[in-house]
Amino acid sequence: MLEICFSDPVKACLAIAQHCGRDATGGAFAVITDKKGLAGWLLKHRAQREFKRREAELQKIAAPLGGSREDLVGLSLGLSEGDIRAPLRADVCPRKDCLRQMFALDRYGEGDLLDGVDALWDACMADLQKLDPPPAAVRVWLDDLPDSRCGLLFLADLLDGRGTAFHVVELPETIVREDGVTVEYRGWGEVEPQRFGTFLDRERVLPAGEVGQLAERWRQLKEENAPLRVVEQGKVISAGLDYYDEKIRAEFPAASCRVADLIGRALGRQKIPTGDAFIAGRVRHFIESGELILTEQRPGAGFYGAAVTRRR
Structure with missing residues (x-):
């Protein structure tokens, strides 16, 4: 079958799920911190210990799907x-x-x-x-x-x-x-x-x-060929590019904030079911239309590192 x-990320997960089990090994974790010396080492050590504990618990319930990558x-x-x-x-x-x-x-x-x-x-x-x-x-x-x-x-x-x-x-x-x-x-x-x-x-x-x-x-949907398709009450419908705009506007900052923070809040708090690139495109639209003002663009920081604020 x-x-x-x-x-693509789900495909990678499925490849692991095919052969996961009690004896499986692998995985990775990351620690982001500005702590140095002993404090930093202790933080990483605790994170590694927690990672290993969670991996061991997951291996206990693992149910391999079987099959090969060709499947x-x-x-x-x-x-x-x-x-x-x-x-x-x-x-x-x-x-x-x-x-x-x-x-x-x-x-x-x-x-x-x-x-x-x-x-x-x-x-x-x-x-x-x-x-x-x-x-x-x-x-x-x-x-x-x-x-x-x-x-x-x-x-x-x-x-x-x-x-x-x-x-x-x-x-x-x-x-x-x-x-x-x-x-x-x-x-x-x-x-x-x-x-x-x-x-x-x-x-x-x-x-x-x-x-x-x-x-x-x-x-x-192909006949309609709208620029966007969304899910409403379990059904896929055609929509315009502005479909999620009100939810994005709900996260406009009262003061200046990074574009990455605005996108993260739209994804997390508003639960907009798209990728970050789509919301970034709408943020660009809001900047071009004047609803958002670009207050800082640091060299080498990319678009997500730029700062924006709402127009007063």
């Missing part, structure tokens, strides 16, 4: 934004151009990430080839992020009526961890790989009629 997801299909196409009517092509394609715009953002002065676009696109096209001829069954890892919901509709349109069984594992809004803590996940990319297999009891097979309805919805 092919394991299908709609983002993984990552359709990281960003289908919630941009032109979806034009056919996908390996070389020149509006969809690839849309991804290129996302990667072109100079976030922290590190320069754009355009070198990664071709590699990501080639990987997506190679994974897409795994669906031709149509497989007997696919398992879709679905969450409520617009890219994921659009991905399911795209997949249904691609395979509708071709004999492929659709198994779907839908991420719940919250889970209660073993220590009693309730965790809210935005998407599969935030779930520890060891937990993926523990969600298989939620797997369901979509009836052929439901797959047909999903395919028809995608065809409608």
Whole structure:
């Protein structure tokens, strides 16, 4: 069975989830601190000890999915934004151009990430080839992020009526961890790989009629070909680029703040289900329209290091 997801980080998690278990090793952690000497060493030591403790707990519940990397299909196409009517092509394609715009953002002065676009696109096209001829069954890892919901509709349109069984594992809004803590996940990319297999009891097979309805919805969205697609009450609808603007405005600073802080609050407090690059684009729009004023642009700090304030 092919394991299908709609983002590169989730594909990486699935690769680990295939073979995780009690004897698995790996993982990484980072400590950001300005403490030096003994205080810094103690902080890192405590973080390492906590990391190892959490890893050991995760290994106890790990449920490997099995399979190999060849069974993984990552359709990281960003289908919630941009032109979806034009056919996908390996070389020149509006969809690839849309991804290129996302990667072109100079976030922290590190320069754009355009070198990664071709590699990501080639990987997506190679994974897409795994669906031709149509497989007997696919398992879709679905969450409520617009890219994921659009991905399911795209997949249904691609395979509708071709004999492929659709198994779907839908991420719940919250889970209660073993220590009693309730965790809210935005998407599969935030779930520890060891937990993926523990969600298989939620797997369901979509009836052929439901797959047909999903395919028809995608065809409608392609005809509309709006600049943005969003999820309302579980349904994907077409929208304008300004759809999330009021939520972003709710986080405009009373005083000056870094663009990164504004984006972080929009993602975290307003729970806008997009990537940071989309919100950064809207912040640029607000600067150009005069709703936000650029108060500082430090050399080498990138756009996220710039400071903005609301117009009085």
